[in-house]
Amino acid sequence: MARNNSLDMTSAEFTRIGNQLLEWLANYLDHSERFPVATKVEPGSIRKKLPLTPPLHSEPMENILLDFENIIVPGLTHWNHPSFMGYFSISSSKPAILGELLSAGLNVNGMLWKTSPAATELEEVVLGWLRQALGLPPAFHGTIHDTASTSSLVAMAAARESLRLGIREKGIAGRDLRPLTVYTSEHAHSSIERAAMILGIGQENVRKIPVDDSFKMNPDELREALVNDKKAGNMPCCVVATVGTTSTTSIDPVNAIAEICEDFGVWLHVDAAYGGIAGMVPSMRWVLDGCEKADSIVVNPHKWLFVPIDCSVLYCRRPEVLRKTFMLVPEYLRTDDRDVTNFMDYGIALGRRFRALKLWLVFRYFGMEGIVERLQHHISLAQKLRSWIGSHPSFEIMAPSPFSVVCFRCVPQEWRSRSEVMTEPINQLNLRLLEAINESGELFLSHTKLNGRISLRLAVGNLQTTEQHVTAAWGVIQRIYGRMQDAVRELSIPG
């Protein structure tokens, strides 16, 4: 059939511009060090360079890409920079970037099996691979969501439905129901509390179970909280354990927690968004001990499995409860297909991008061997850094580092003997250190607060990060700390 393609960009232009962008990206990824890790732009300064009203006329792509390079790029924080070590470095890889290009080009919507059978079946196969790689039993059914916030919300909604209170049909209000309660450690990710807010459970019904010295949930305290709520007539709905908390990457004792959940008949959800991926490394398999007993577990390939954001996987041992919670098929999406998975029945979003493709490319391009090697490499870089920091007289390690994140702070030697009374000055000093590090443009870190103590977080997870970068990072930290003697004097309290 004759074609008139004038309504879209021509193919010649698409490949020409596309090739330029690939070259630009290759150069960017190889040399992101030419940019400061964190941009120094002032709030509003990007906005000011862009017109307030939409462009009336079509513009050549070349002009638009000049603006991209001159206005947008300088205003980015460069997550690809090998010295971006804040938060969890969102790890990506070139094969997965190409996977996103293909997904965008195909632009299929995997809501139903029928709307793209290969998208659904590839998701099933690749999530089967990941499940096996994590050592989870076949009963766990996987679904890809955007982020762990969504995955955990979906899991907690299913937990609520598993109480068989008819909440799907009748809602919660006007029914004389006792408060629903959720249990998680005081170090759990904010998404758990946010999910409780959304689900109508309420912040006050989130029991933040205290942690031990290494920031792990105390199971005795969990049991006590459950006993108290049962006594009060409340309805425990869900316990959320964490494998790799966001602050310190601590690992809750999932086995002990699972036992308690069984005793009380409560849904166990495990947030292993970051830490779970490490379970692919045979010597790290223990981090997922007990997770096979969970009702649901979330792991995020976009956190540490070399795919660009977004890609979060929720595994659930009770997929029928997910369907009971979410399934709602309008006439226009009704199909007669048997023995197929319609992923729209397992979560919030109806429309679904073809995210399995990038994950498939990563599994095949690197292979399990290659993935494990890379994860081990990140862990070993972090462990080196930890040993360097730990042996410096003006620094101290603030938490165990089972994965590739190190929490530390500086404590001037002369303050060390009275570090308790000096907590506030030490906090101030560490915030200033963080600010100065991030302003250097050479390194980017983030922070947290542990028992009232500001701690700096250094996360390794980027394929571009080598031992040289980790060495350089430690050099930057020491150098900038060395320049802070004025601040030390200023903040000091006579002892």
Add this chain to the structure above:
Amino acid sequence: MARNNSLDMTSAEFTRIGNQLLEWLANYLDHSERFPVATKVEPGSIRKKLPLTPPLHSEPMENILLDFENIIVPGLTHWNHPSFMGYFSISSSKPAILGELLSAGLNVNGMLWKTSPAATELEEVVLGWLRQALGLPPAFHGTIHDTASTSSLVAMAAARESLRLGIREKGIAGRDLRPLTVYTSEHAHSSIERAAMILGIGQENVRKIPVDDSFKMNPDELREALVNDKKAGNMPCCVVATVGTTSTTSIDPVNAIAEICEDFGVWLHVDAAYGGIAGMVPSMRWVLDGCEKADSIVVNPHKWLFVPIDCSVLYCRRPEVLRKTFMLVPEYLRTDDRDVTNFMDYGIALGRRFRALKLWLVFRYFGMEGIVERLQHHISLAQKLRSWIGSHPSFEIMAPSPFSVVCFRCVPQEWRSRSEVMTEPINQLNLRLLEAINESGELFLSHTKLNGRISLRLAVGNLQTTEQHVTAAWGVIQRIYGRMQDAVRELSIPG
């Protein structure tokens, strides 16, 4: 600094493979007609071709891409095919595909302003452009979410919070709260009911307001439902009007509904995911009449604004309520930045892809003129088709077509005089017609049910779709209908 990039694909390979993929995609997009629109694969047949266990060793990209072409592509439903006219054709464009490539390559996470200022500010600017293009006042604050299901859930959560019942803090249970109620037309998208399930409102508290002959919500019935619920002591939480329903693209009378919402002090959310985009066309601006009075409104650029899935925009006139509903800042994300937007405070997900980039490319590459021209073109193609179908003696139009979707069915001439008693045979005949059309591989349609009558839906929205395709589509429908005389005899009931 010397670099060791061996942990990722080399840049040389990245650009080489990337160029091949661009060529492949260009060819695919230009010639997607060489594929049947909908694949004919059997359930499980893709899965069977893929190994059950994860690959141990790294494989060359060439091998992987052969499997992509030989196993994955034949199992896809080709949404890019110019004769894909089911659901809402998810419109995309080549500049936006390149935008996705860039976003994946940059891989920034726009959760906080600080984590990539340009990502946040570009989102603000581009959503400002879209807002103006839709004729909405500046008070509307925009945020990009993945899909309209999420946008509407976020809006309805804010509506619930706006009741000032302290649900965020205290939850819903154990508080002697009267039932919360939601109002939407019986033709609303399933995501509204699903959001009510998630929010603990419950399906039974979703009042499905009857529609008039043209499938628009009846405002008198809405008022009556509100009066009844108030009388019963229930707590009306949210009214959801639709501009472009999924079945027939009907437009609820938003002005009248807004007046009622004001009378009752109830949050008005407008689901304009598909239809709202048409408001960019000056002669179609009326479709958004009254939306300026809404509290929130969702429009989906991935439905009809030439960006790949996903990209849904929620505009909200009360952004402070969104923050009150969702904001929760853990220590590790606390910043001192003033006068900035931290988009993570406005919804469910914490991590956020850089989706504004593709939308920016579309606005600039096509310009407002070009966008409007393309939307008009789609509408005019659909209107032509509507007139052809409407004048055929064996077909009838089932609903008004204000946008680019046509609902119709076949009714054999000999059945026409007694079409009421023949409803079931006519339904069967139309389902068979749909099945035969989709099996032809030449055209893909979907269906809905209107007052008990199966209706076929034909949606135009793809930049590749020309008048020739629409003409061909009508040819396919007539040809296949012509072959169904056996079915007509078989299904006929003696009259």
